[in-house]
Amino acid sequence: MTVGLVTPASNAWEDEDIRFAGDVVRSLGFEVKEGKHLYRRTQYLAGPDEARAEDMNYMFADPDVDAVFCLRGGYGTPRILPMLDYQLIRNNPKVLLGYSDITALLNAIYHRSGMVTFHGPIAAQNFTDYTLAEYQKVLVHGERPVPLGTPPPFEAAPGRVENRNRITRFAGGRAQGRLIGGNLSLMVSLVGTPFEPDYRGKILFLEDVGEAPYRVDRMLTQLWLAGKLQQVAGIVFGKFTEADSDGNTFSMEHVLRERTADLGVPVVRGLMIGHVKDQTVVPVGALAELDGDAGTLLLRDAVVS
Structure with a gap:
């Protein structure tokens, strides 16, 4: 090939x-x-x-x-x-x-x-071992259903408490829908253009890098004001890395939770999607199931022949 x-x-x-x-x-x-x-x-x-x-x-x-x-x-x-x-x-x-x-x-x-x-x-x-395994299970092996982006185990350093690679469940429930999304900045840039995907009934996954919480707040607010967040069946937040701020700010967790609190759909944070070494593969357009209680995203579709 x-x-x-x-x-x-x-x-x-x-x-x-x-x-x-x-x-x-x-x-x-x-x-x-x-x-x-x-x-x-x-x-x-x-x-x-x-x-x-x-x-x-x-x-x-x-x-x-x-x-x-x-x-x-x-x-x-x-x-x-x-x-x-x-x-x-x-x-x-x-x-x-x-x-x-x-x-x-x-x-x-x-x-x-x-x-x-x-x-x-x-x-x-x-490709780390994790990235290669995720790549293979989505694009090579073809077993379905298969979980996407389940965080790998990690070892906390002695004397330190770490929350890396943990799932945060913002809202429970289950939803099925086709996947759209990726980098939040780019999804916002498509709003109002002929290239913007249809958000209705979709499972939206989002990540970003180098964006402080207030900028993530601004972009999520734009999606909300445009009526996009109200149309989705569920939301998956991946990693928001290098999100430095001056300290006078809401936390990233607060921003993500608040902007999605009233949507009435399952919302999960922490899957391995984004600017990280250990990274999953998410098929845009494929059917998936989001379980907000279990904190899992299952790929249902066979996406390669």
Whole structure:
């Protein structure tokens, strides 16, 4: 099998990092086909918008390419959304894998083509044992139902109390729905555009990095004011990492709980979704079941053939 390697947002700083990403993909057992513009850079973008979109369209058109992995996130994916050939993508469904800024691409393609996409590790990162196991159970083994993002065990340092990798249950109950979501900043950026997914009856999963609690509050409030949070069947919060603030703030837990308290749907926090080394794969568009009492997210659909 062959994986097409693309850079739809930003690029790695050095060419050797791109070659490393190719080696990561080969270590998973695939051949690598590099995008024509894979090594291009234009300031914070991986080349001009037209070039990045061309690589995406080409990989879906190429019958020798079985899957498309994104090298990294960064910024720039929303800029190419109007340039993608969604009919071409619909007619040539393939695994598309990435996260962070790739969120816009994953949700737009699902919305416009109906193709399930995959929020998960980028190519330019090491796969931990946990990440590899999650990748394999979603994209290789195919057993269903299967839990997504269950936190791995951890060892607290002597004399310290840690709450890493714990599940917080904000609201109980069960819900089934198709998955949408990813990076909160990118989901907010899609609101009001032709590429915004339909929130009705969906299970929404969200994560972010480098956003202080008040900024997360602002973005969740925007989704609430736009009526999006009121439409979902359930909410899964992943990791909100590097969320530094000046101390004069609500906690992240307070913000997430308060913004979802009156929705009447199950809400869970702490699954391994986001900018973390141990990372699950979440299929955007697949049917899942959220249990707010057990704190679990079960994938129901077979997502690869």
